Amino acid sequence: MTVSSFEEEASQYRFAAPCASATIDWPESFGTRFTLFVDTEEEFDWSGPFRRSARDTTAAAALPEFHQRFFEREIPVAYLIDHPIATDPAAIDAMRALLESDPRSTVGTQLHPWVNPPFEEPVSERNSFAGNLPQSLEAAKLTNLTETIEQTFGIRPIIYRAGRYGLGPHTLGMLEALGYRIDSSMRAAYDFRHIQGPDYSAVGNDAFRTGPSGSLIELPLTTVFTGHARGAGRWLHPLAQRMPFGGALARLGMLSRIALTPEDMPLDEVMEAIRVALGEGVRVLNFSYHSPSLVPGHTPYVRDESDLAEFHRWWDCVLDLLDRLSVRPASIDDLVTAAEPAPQSGLPTA
Secondary structure, rough: OOOOOEEEEEEEEEEEOOOHHHEEOOOOOOOEEEEEEEEEEEOOOOOOOOOOOOOOOOOOOOOHHHHHHHHOOOOEEEEEOOOOHHOHHHHHHHHHHHHHHHOOOEEEEEEEEHHOOOOOOOOHHHHHHHOOOHHHHHHHHHHHHHHHHHHHHHHHOOOOHHHHHHOOOEEEHHHOOOOOOEOOOOOOOOOOOHHHEOOOOOOOOOEEEEOOOOOOOOOOOOEEOOOOHHHHHHHHHHHHHOOOOOHHHHHHHOOOEEEEOOOOOOOOOHHHHHHHHOOOOEEEEEEEEEHHHHOOEOOEEOHHHHHHHHHHHOOOOOOHHHHHHHEEEEHHHHHHHHHHOOOOOOOOOO
């Protein structure tokens, strides 16, 4: 059995909480850290249907300048790039310039199956989750993207995020076979079954070992329940979402679910979530954003120049808070080194 198991339900997968022995025991010298992963991808209509032809990557040109705020603070960034980014000359040039200026930052892999060859499946919402594809097709797409990134940038990617957080029953085994060391596809406390995706509602914020042999580090996107009723968040929030009073709980300060991203997550609530996560003993805070948000009009989170200014302010305030709280950044190499030694055989499921 794998560390992170799943149950098949109408072609959707419920990932179980990892057993206690799978949780990574970071050494004391590692301290408390944070990571930053960027879903580096093409621009597409977030409210419309998926299209194979939607491959524009113009927002990638904004990455080197925006990266400077992280470089100046000595924060390494992992850019998880998909096939349109890895094959567009202008996007490639922007990424190469960024990586050459900051050797601690790196590239990883993000699979958007609808724009990633081979193209054998119909384009649909269900098939936008790579884990829903036939095993052989998901493997072919993942191998194609991994090799394309290596050939383009001279870096063998070792960190993966499934587009739309779409892990499936065979994905972790494929990652191990391709030499990946870290997966960050699980969005803690989120359930995507209503859109035919996987269920991570049982997954918490602590990093853990996963995969058939336990050699992968799973680093979930950090999600924190805040408010007076946060202790009941795991069962109360899903219930509230199905009821008319869901929004009222947040407005009354009773319960909110906050992910560590500037996209649709208010600054004051994120800063509270950071304090709550640290109080709960989370050792690695995982932050994320989508690269098209750097240019107004490409995502629903940054629609105009005012939104972009707030996006910039969000990062400045959050990074200042992390500095005051002595939460230091971690590179991919830092994570892999601190997590050693990896187990040599699979671990039991919770």
